[in-house]
Amino acid sequence: MTAVLLATCKELPSGDEEGESLSAALRRRGIEPRWQVWDDPATHWDALTVVRSTWDYAARRDQFLRWAASVPVLENPYPLIAWNSDKGYLADLSAQGVATVPTEFVPPGEQVRYPDAREWVVKPSVGAGSRGVGRFADRTAAGEHVRALHDAGRTAMVQPYLDDVDTVGETALIYLDGRFSHAVEKGPMLARHGVHAVEHADLFVAERITARAPTDAERALADEVVRALTSRVGTAPLYARIDLLPAPEGPVLVELEITEPSLFLLFDEDAADRFAAAIAARA
């Protein structure tokens, strides 16, 4: 039986809540799924490896990237992961014409430039699971969070708080093998001011998810992101999640997840099977 290695973290040794549906769909296609912890030195990565719930890497991105570079056959491939694990990619996509949340990147040692807004979001450029993301109504508090990130050696990102998210929510569009699969709505994550509290064994902040059909404008923007991505590496990514926020002028990209996203496989009947088929085609 062909095996496929599914990379996870030690807190979730057999994957996250959608992991079992992926395992079952792979088995139905005659593929043996094996969950392995990415930073366990005893593991071997001697088969197609798909990055899944490796959610503990943000504080040690260098180690994670060294691991990714060392895996012989990795999906998504190392160059995509290296580029995507720092939100600096938003500036690249914006330069390619993709509508993104206006963002000021502020590395340690630089002064903060605040975009024109009533409220701001400050977050680390390397981060996941909403950890270290804060919403602020005054510049003093925002500036303190920037300083805290700088003290930890991290680049801060400053964005306007796009408050339509409070009523409309965020839309996440999932693409498998470069094709649209399904979409979900995420409720606003920053309901309160201040830096987000951390829950769930430090891995992520709880999200409120429901299935949602994307609008035409959301589909068009997400398609554009996947095209931009495909032209970067020459092949369609095995998996991609495109997170969009509502802005007055239309949807904008807040995050592109091609490293270790939840793919919300449990929110669409056929999604796990579609993902398994795409994996099987590469195994």
Ligand SMILES: Nc1ncnc2c1ncn2[C@@H]1O[C@H](COP(=O)(O)OP(=O)(O)O)[C@@H](O)[C@H]1O
């Ligand atoms: N500029 C913004 N305006 C409104 N909400 C935001 C903004 N940036 C982030 N958020 C909220 O915070 C959450 C986490 O931010 P995100 O950029 O996705 O970082 P992470 O990589 O930690 O998921 C988003 O899902 C969204 O709900």
Ligand SMILES: [Mg+2]
């Ligand atoms: Mg996010």
